[in-house]
Amino acid sequence: MPLLELHALLEASAARDPDKVALEDPARDTSMTYGELNQRADELCAALQDLGVGPGDRVGLCAPKSVGTVTALFAVLKIGAAYVPVAYDAPLARNAFIFADCGVKAVFVDEDLAEGLREEYAHSGLGDFITIESLKPYGANLCMAQASEGIEQSPPEAARNLAYILYTSGSTGKPKGVMHTHETALSFVDWCSEAFEPTSEDRFSSHAPLHFDLSILDIYVPIKHGATLVLIGESLGKQPLLLGPIIAERAISFWYSTPSILRLLLENGRLDAHDFSALKVVFFAGEVFPLKHFHALKRLWPHPRYFNLFGPTETNVCTYYEVPSDLPDSHTDPFPIGNVCSGDQAKAMDEDHQEVAIGEEGELYVTGGSVMIGYWNLPEQNESAFFTDPQEGQWYRTGDIVKQDKDSSFTFSGRRDRMVKRRGYRVELGEIESALYRHPSVTEAAVVALPDEDAGVSIAAFLTWTGEKKLSTIAMKQFCSKNVPLYMVPDRFRALDELPKTSTDKIDYQRLKTMD
Amino acid sequence: MSDTDRDSIIARVRRFILEEFLPGEDPEDLTDSMPLISGGILDSIKNMRLIGFLEEEYGVAFEAHEISFEFLDTLELITSTVQAKLAEKK
Numbered sequence: 100m101p102l103l104e105l106h107a108l109l110e111a112s113a114a115r116d117p118d119k120v121a122l123e124d125p126a127r128d129t130s131m132t133y134g135e136l137n138q139r140a141d142e143l144c145a146a147l148q149d150l151g152v153g154p155g156d157r158v159g160l161c162a163p164k165s166v167g168t169v170t171a172l173f174a175v176l177k178i179g180a181a182y183v184p185v186a187y188d189a190p191l192a193r194n195a196f197i198f199a200d201c202g203v204k205a206v207f208v209d210e211d212l213a214e215g216l217r218e219e220y221a222h223s224g225l226g227d228f229i230t231i232e233s234l235k236p237y238g239a240n241l242c243m244a245q246a247s248e249g250i251e252q253s254p255p256e257a258a259r260n261l262a263y264i265l266y267t268s269g270s271t272g273k274p275k276g277v278m279h280t281h282e283t284a285l286s287f288v289d290w291c292s293e294a295f296e297p298t299s300e301d302r303f304s305s306h307a308p309l310h311f312d313l314s315i316l317d318i319y320v321p322i323k324h325g326a327t328l329v330l331i332g333e334s335l336g337k338q339p340l341l342l343g344p345i346i347a348e349r350a351i352s353f354w355y356s357t358p359s360i361l362r363l364l365l366e367n368g369r370l371d372a373h374d375f376s377a378l379k380v381v382f383f384a385g386e387v388f389p390l391k392h393f394h395a396l397k398r399l400w401p402h403p404r405y406f407n408l409f410g411p412t413e414t415n416v417c418t419y420y421e422v423p424s425d426l427p428d429s430h431t432d433p434f435p436i437g438n439v440c441s442g443d444q445a446k447a448m449d450e451d452h453q454e455v456a457i458g459e460e461g462e463l464y465v466t467g468g469s470v471m472i473g474y475w476n477l478p479e480q481n482e483s484a485f486f487t488d489p490q491e492g493q494w495y496r497t498g499d500i501v502k503q504d505k506d507s508s509f510t511f512s513g514r515r516d517r518m519v520k521r522r523g524y525r526v527e528l529g530e531i532e533s534a535l536y537r538h539p540s541v542t543e544a545a546v547v548a549l550p551d552e553d554a555g556v557s558i559a560a561f562l563t564w565t566g567e568k569k570l571s572t573i574a575m576k577q578f579c580s581k582n583v584p585l586y587m588v589p590d591r592f593r594a595l596d597e598l599p600k601t602s603t604d605k606i607d608y609q610r611l612k613t614m615d
Numbered sequence: 616m617s618d619t620d621r622d623s624i625i626a627r628v629r630r631f632i633l634e635e636f637l638p639g640e641d642p643e644d645l646t647d648s649m650p651l652i653s654g655g656i657l658d659s660i661k662n663m664r665l666i667g668f669l670e671e672e673y674g675v676a677f678e679a680h681e682i683s684f685e686f687l688d689t690l691e692l693i694t695s696t697v698q699a700k701l702a703e704k705k
Binding site for chain 1: 656
């Protein structure tokens with residue numbers, strides 16, 4: 100019988116092999132077995148009940164990743180509530196906004212952050228902080244507190260079975276909460292089982308922070324299969340010299356991260372100095388993987404299978420592509436995003452919601468089991484996020500421009516919101532970035548478009564530059580003019596020591612726009 | 616040396632392009648034979664400003680069909696075009 104709730108995955112694995120190690124935390128040198136994880140989560144469940152948390156409620160989570168935070172997350176699910184994880188290192192005012200926005204009933208918070216959060220939360224109030232003693236031996240300094248609901252609202256009817264809400268940055272500047280239920284998450288987790296066939300012998304990395312959607316695969320796939328999850332905390336996750344040895348020594352077999360982290364490992368992780376023979380599968384997602392970095396990684400890690408997983412937080416992963424093991428080094432075109440995952444359907448449509456022909460560009464729409472049920476309390480954005488087909492039901496509009504090939508796999512052309520018109524031509528900023536990556540001295544490239552009085556739109560390129568000679572606008576314009584049409588040549592080029600990143604390690608385009 | 620010999624024109628036009636369109640760039644990067652229009656340095660708006668400068672500086676006039684990369688793509692071509700126009704005037 101298929102399991103219908105995420106925490107049932109834990110309960111089933113704990114019943115099968117309670118002494119098997121479920122979680123390892125290399126930074127704190129602790130671990131937890133399936134039996135312990137299930138029992139500690141049950142205990143925390145009782146503590147949450149004492150705070151008045153019940154089915155249909157939300158519970159905030161603001162702490163670094165640890166054995167303790169994963170326990171807390173299962174406790175929330177067991178009680179029938181939804182967890183709302185935030186970046187603990189984001190401004191506390193933003194986190195307090197998120198918790199108030201979805202009206203959390205309680206919060207789990209790192210002890211060091213508790214008082215700060217209380218100050219930001221003052222308008223609606225947090226109760227007394229209760230230290231969670233049972234998690235101290237595992238190196239987790241968590242406490243919990245009751246929260247009075249920030250705004251008066253009842254959850255939407257469909258949100259009754261919510262498992263978690265992940266807040267992503269919204270175009271209005273205020274974060275918006277993507278709602279997933281046990282069903283939508285399990286649809287994705289079950290697809291992972293089918294596609295990648297992990298076993299209880301496998302050892303998964305958990306690199307992404309819990310508020311990042313990559314964490315859904317990280318946590319629930321290994322727990323479902325009784326495998327071991329190696330937690331890589333946020334600060335460790337960005338230290339390539341420590342990360343390389345951990346992947347090797349902890350014999351990680353499934354690795355999942357953004358391409359940015361793989362590049363960091365590649366350039367600074369001394370990958371040639373360790374034994375990575377346990378590595379079977381490398382997943383990457385969240386951004387385009389520049390081919391020159393991919394080829395360099397493949398030279399150091401030739402044996403694993405590589406998968407490009409694609410999909411916004413709203414759909415979990417919706418398409419995937421396995422990189423052919425014999426991909427020649429001369430291949431520099433970006434990877435396709437691949438075929439739609441079983442359980443979902445996808446198609447490219449034009450502005451009139453007509454499916455476009457093979458090879459034509461259209462916007463990617465997705466429907467099926469893994470698609471979110473909507474944004475928390477944003478009726479207008481829910482309206483525009485979905486297209487309702489009278490016959491086929493609701494399709495989520497991804498904002499991604501794609502082409503479908505004859506073999507039915509999709510290729511990503513760019514973001515709808517990263518398309519600009521310049522001199523009458525449609526310009527995809529990502530295509531300029533791909534061209535810049537072909538320059539031997541460019542290690543990172545990001546391109547932004549800004550309003551310009553003369554030209555309507557001006558294009559600025561930001562680069563991390565390893566050339567011996569100083570970055571020259573003249574030379575870069577010459578280079579670009581050989582690789583892209585003239586209307587796509589950037590107006591300005593600037594070298595930075597590193598490109599600004601968001602809390603999920605993606606390039607922070609909003610900040611770049613203020614830096615031009 | 617007059618202002619209208621080849622080297623003077625090249626130097627003057629180079630200075631104009633650097634000051635107007637490429638502030639802060641190393642003058643040595645802008646070579647005489649470097650493609651300007653087909654190399655992404657001069658777009659149509661910048662071209663019009665360059666023409667305005669050449670017409671004023673050298674007292675010559677450009678026909679519409681001459682505002683193209685055949686006549687203006689490199690410092691060398693710009694200079695030859697200007698010199699030909701000056702010769703016609705005499």
